[in-house]
Amino acid sequence: MHATLPLLEITEFPAIGRRSTDTLQVNLGYRCNQRCLHCHVNAGPNRTEMMDRETLELIVPVLQARNIGKLDLTGGAPELHENFRELVSAASAAGVQVIDRCNLTILFEPGQEGLAEFLAAHKVEVVASLPCYSMANVDQQRGDGVFDKSIAALQKLNSLGYGMPGSDLVLNLVYNPQGPSLPPAQEGLEADYKRELRQHFGIEFNQLFALANMPIKRFGSTLISKGQFHDYMQLLHDNFSDANLEQVMCRSLVSVDWLGNLYDCDFNQQLDLKLAGEGRPHLRDLLAQDVEGKAIKVADHCFGCTAGQGSSCGGAL
Numbered sequence: 001m002h003a004t005l006p007l008l009e010i011t012e013f014p015a016i017g018r019r020s021t022d023t024l025q026v027n028l029g030y031r032c033n034q035r036c037l038h039c040h041v042n043a044g045p046n047r048t049e050m051m052d053r054e055t056l057e058l059i060v061p062v063l064q065a066r067n068i069g070k071l072d073l074t075g076g077a078p079e080l081h082e083n084f085r086e087l088v089s090a091a092s093a094a095g096v097q098v099i100d101r102c103n104l105t106i107l108f109e110p111g112q113e114g115l116a117e118f119l120a121a122h123k124v125e126v127v128a129s130l131p132c133y134s135m136a137n138v139d140q141q142r143g144d145g146v147f148d149k150s151i152a153a154l155q156k157l158n159s160l161g162y163g164m165p166g167s168d169l170v171l172n173l174v175y176n177p178q179g180p181s182l183p184p185a186q187e188g189l190e191a192d193y194k195r196e197l198r199q200h201f202g203i204e205f206n207q208l209f210a211l212a213n214m215p216i217k218r219f220g221s222t223l224i225s226k227g228q229f230h231d232y233m234q235l236l237h238d239n240f241s242d243a244n245l246e247q248v249m250c251r252s253l254v255s256v257d258w259l260g261n262l263y264d265c266d267f268n269q270q271l272d273l274k275l276a277g278e279g280r281p282h283l284r285d286l287l288a289q290d291v292e293g294k295a296i297k298v299a300d301h302c303f304g305c306t307a308g309q310g311s312s313c314g315g316a317l
Contacts, residue, residue, distance in 0.1 A: 004220035007229065008300040014130040016245060018264070018294045023253040024063060025072040025266060025313065026123065028056075028081040029260065033109050047076065055260040055283060056083055060090045062199060062286045071312065072253075074101040074266065080109075083119055099125045104153035105146055116153075120160040125170040127209070127313075128154070131178070133196040154203045163205040172207045172315075180232040182239060182308045183210035186316040209315030212236075214267050214304045232288050236303035243312035247317040251294050254281055264296045267304075268314070273297040 029050030059136070063071060078084055078101060091098050102118060107116050113156040119126060130150055154171075158164060163171030173193060176246045177183050181251055190208035197203040213219050223229040250264040263269040275281045276294045310317025 001218070002221040002224040004216050004224070004229075004301075005273075005299070007224075007233075008215070008271070011298060011300040011302070013298045013300065013302045013306075014242075015132060016248070016251065016298065017249045017298050018291055020192065020292050021066060021068055021252055022256050023070040023072050023249075024059070024066075024068050024256065025074060025253055026051075026059060026256045027074050027258055027266065027269065028076070028078040028084065028087075029313055030076045031080050032103065033080070033106055034077075034078040034103055044224060050081055050260050051260070053083060054193055055258075056081075056087060058260065058287070059087060059256075060094055060096075060224050060281055064094060065094050065179045065287050066290060068096070070097045070099060072099040072101070073135070077103055078108045079106050079112060079115060083133070088118075088124060092124075095214050097125065098122065099127055101282060102128045104127050104130065104150040107153045108149055108157060110112055116156050120157075120162065120169055123169060125172070126157060126162060127172045128157075129173060129176075130154070130173045130193075130206075131176045133200075134194050147188045151201050151203070154197070154205070158202075158204055163203075163233065165204070171205045173205050173207055174315075175208055175210045176213055180213070180228050180235070181231055182212055182235065183311070183316075186210040186309060203207070207315065209313075210309070210311070211313075211315065212304045212311040214301055215299055216267060217270050236307045237271070239307040241308065242304055244251075244306040244317045247310065248302075249312040249314065250305075254291060256284070260284070262286070264289070267301055268297055268299075271299065271301070273277065273299065 003064040030047035031050060032044055088098050106112055157171055161167040162169040175183060175189060186208060189210055193208050215223055215229060223232055253265065255266045255269045257269050262275040262281040262283065263273065264275055275291060276297065305311050
């Protein structure tokens with residue numbers, strides 16, 4: 001795999017700083033039941049990195065110590081962590097809103113029986129990957145049969161109340177472009193998704209998040225192999241919007257890797273650009289001190305979050 005950080009370190013991206021933290025985003029490990037082309041963490045079935053219990057048991061105390069109201073769980077497939085349900089239960093009991101970054105097909109994996117019902121019982125917000133409402137496009141990006149399983153999973157979530165009118169069970173979908181292009185306008189694309197999924201499959205959901213593909217890890221390496229890396233970076237630079245700087249996720253989110261190390265965002269985590277501070281800041285450090293006011297580590301990939309309509313874990317900015 002081609003390394004992308006050497007191509008990203010020199011940048012003209014403006015300096016920005018952290019505000020108060022409202023979200024702790026925790027990567028529980030890189031194991032996943034899928035292996036997607038656009039995956040910026042290079043997750044897959046053969047990855048073995050998973051958070052140990054000692055680190056996992058720091059999460060809820062940190063949420064309480066820093067008065068952080070959201071726990072955003074990601075991976076890989078975070079549900080594959082053997083203590084996923086234990087963590088969700090503890091965080092929910094502490095009054096924290098839990099978000100599960102779900103690839104949908106995980107609901108049908110062996111050992112995941114009752115997962116959808118568990119998420120509903122704890123009112124976990126599901127953010128589900130569905131890169132298109134077309135079977136051909138989804139299977140091309142994520143593997144044969146993924147679309148049909150994803151549709152079945154969405155129907156199951158709907159049957160439990162997720163995404164349905166009047167329900168407090170939130171179901172949001174995530175769109176990524178197929179290749180080196182910016183996502184279309186989120187509002188219009190969301191309307192297309194709602195129309196097509198409702199008409200053909202009877203599926204309802206709350207919002208669509210349109211995310212730009214980041215030029216790092218598997219996607220960045222593919223761009224390099226195809227000779228498209230420079231052109232994609234130029235596209236991001238040419239569409240930079242200064243207005244997006246106010247709302248980028250790194251201002252109010254702390255990213256935690258499977259070892260407990262801290263970063264400004266999930267993308268910096270994958271580039272090993274650690275949070276500012278002495279040594280290597282760790283989850284345990286948040287028990288005693290805040291990170292508000294620290295400078296954010298920036299590199300050229302940051303233009304991916306500020307190009308066009310902007311892009312964050314919560315969709316367009």
